[in-house]
Amino acid sequence: MPIPDTSLTSRVLLRDRAFTALRDAIVDGTLRPDEQLRESELERWIGVSRTPIREALMRLERSGLVVSRPGRSTRVSSLDAGAVRDAQPVVAALHELAVRLAVPVLAPADIEAMRAENEAFAAALERGDVTGALAADDALHRICVTAAANTVVTDVLDQYAPLLRRIERVRFSSSAGLGSVALHDRMIDACATGDAATAASVAHTTWMTLADADPDADPDPAVSGGHGLVLAR
Secondary structure: OOOOOHHHHHHHHHHHHHHHHHHHHHHOOOOOOOOEOOHHHHHHHHOOOHHHHHHHHHHHHHOOOEEEEOOOEEEEOOOOHHHHHHHHHHHHHHHHHHHHHHHHHOOHHHHHHHHHHHHHHHHHHHOOOHHHHHHHHHHHHHHHHHHHOOHHHHHHHHHHHHHHHHHHHHHHOOHHHHHHHHHHHHHHHHHHOOOHHHHHHHHHHHHHOOOOOOOOOOOOHHHHOOOOOOOOO
């Protein structure tokens, strides 16, 4: 029988590890716009070899998070409001689809989990905990994405959601995100009653009601609260 290539599996895992570490560092501002990414430094920091680093950088470039200049350098991309405007309707449409697919299969425990995450989201916003708010918001939306069980939706959201977060986090540390709590409540209530059309529509709205963020604003973690976040969701 064919013998699985375990070396390939290992390489994929290392590439994913490098991608996740770099993506998160770019989103939370640890790696700042226009910062040069040196492969030797990344190898030591992440603890993987150069090949998975290069594969991760290629994937990040496709997502718009890094820019490669052949023969020169690879750098973190600038905060591009235009790129965010391009990605936003795609992300909103996919979350709308995910909710529409999820509603018929959501269990009572899923609804309870969504309510709990929205409460955690609201509490984090109130105390200015940007990191906690991000975690709760992501967990809330992930419930429907997971229930939808559509791998294409998941893959595309994984690719483009970080691009939105980079700019959105500039403003999310303000009170602007508080309006999302009520939108979440409306979406959850519709999910609970099995109203897929309304729940999907509200999900789309939560992703489209993003106030313009200033791409020239200081992306320093100390300014934005420490980590990347999705604004007004």
